[in-house]
Amino acid sequence: MKNPWYIDYFGDDYYRFDHHEDTDLEVAGLEQLLGDPDQKTILDLGCGYGRHSMPLTALGYHVIGYDLSAALLKHARDQNHRVPRVRGDMQALPFHPSFDAVLSLFTTIGYFEDEAENFQVFRAISEVLRPGGRFICQLVNRDYLIRQFTPQEIHHQDELIILEERTFNPIDNRVHTQTTVMEGSTRRQYESVIRLYTVTELDLLLAAVDLSISEIYGGLDLRPFNWDTNQLVIVAEKMDYDKD
Template sequence: MLARCYDVAFSYRNFKREVSLIENIFKKHSRRKVRKILDVGCGTGRHAEVFVKRGYEVVGIDKSKEMIKLAEERVPNARFRVMDMRKITLREKFDGAICMLNTFAYLLKNQEIISHLRSMRKVLRGPYVVELANPYDWLLVRRRTKINEWDMEEDGFQVITSYIQYPPKGLEQVVPWELRFNARGKVITQKHLSRMLFPRELELLSQITGFKVNFYGSLSMTPFNVNSKRLVAVFS
């Protein structure tokens, strides 16, 4: 039920438009035509579904067995693996890769990011598009708790979602937050930790692992600034 709650809660996103914007990023940052994609932290396969319908070969990885099961049901023509992004053990090459919805920020330590990027270099021959929260936006709520609530319904399955972001302690860049799903009379609470990642440290980590990185303020490749809605890092 948890995977279904996630799936419906974030169905408000325009996945077709996001894939179109990612295609534009691939075209700008790739020397070859991107036909085979690795979806890191693929969740329930929403992006994979759009890519497959457009003729791409897609492999998705996620450490949640429940998410992978739902993704396999949604996109039978893609391949999915239960795998931790901290160490990717695939033995094939990809023309491009994506990591969406701030999933990359689950890598809390520098060594975890280095391990991940090094494993990505082994399987990539094109750009890696990472969509992150804008860390400056998180800094604005350092001293208070932020709560957002929204209601989504799909195929008769209704989910009321509460996003609760707590202030980090001291000078730590790790932000504690919760998702609470209310569906069919049950309340499911998921506690998470995410890291605020800033362009300068991502640039240094990319150099350590042999990548170059470009930053944007959205998937539309708008310039990044402190007021941007997102931080999009393109490793190549």
């Protein structure tokens, strides 16, 4: 039986070609959204190799990384042993409702073919947030992607050449990407299939699990959201029914 796409995709090659020049800017935006780090416990869901969790820990937040990829978690541990990390499925988070914030960054939502499984991720996030806790979610802006759709891109990262070939299904709102990694005479291929969401969909899905959207941005630099921003950042708060 074939593995789900994310099992093979998030491995050693991903660590080598996933390059970001805006991490410092994103961490600065997260710091504004999270507030004073004193006594705050943060869950970095889909933490990967620790691109955000390590600098947030350095700022004083107590961050726990959570990811399914053993390869990426190993790279994270090799870089920094201070951040506690847990390996597991994002549909079933093994924590009590004690987090001040849950982060889902760089589109770590919408990985499952079954919509019920995608919805279960939102439910699991809500269940580990304390009342008043924040869910910060960074996604691709679906409307921007449709208007500026690029079916093919080629990137160079060190000795790697990365070819990405994309299609978009407007009926199920999924981007299918075939990634070919070329290194010398060798080629390795990976597939990804990611469900995209509109703001309206997210508002309804999050409300169903007691999360209320309080802020919307066009990126973690906190620019205003519109259809010309390539990102969608949602900040939602866990409803506190005991609050007067």
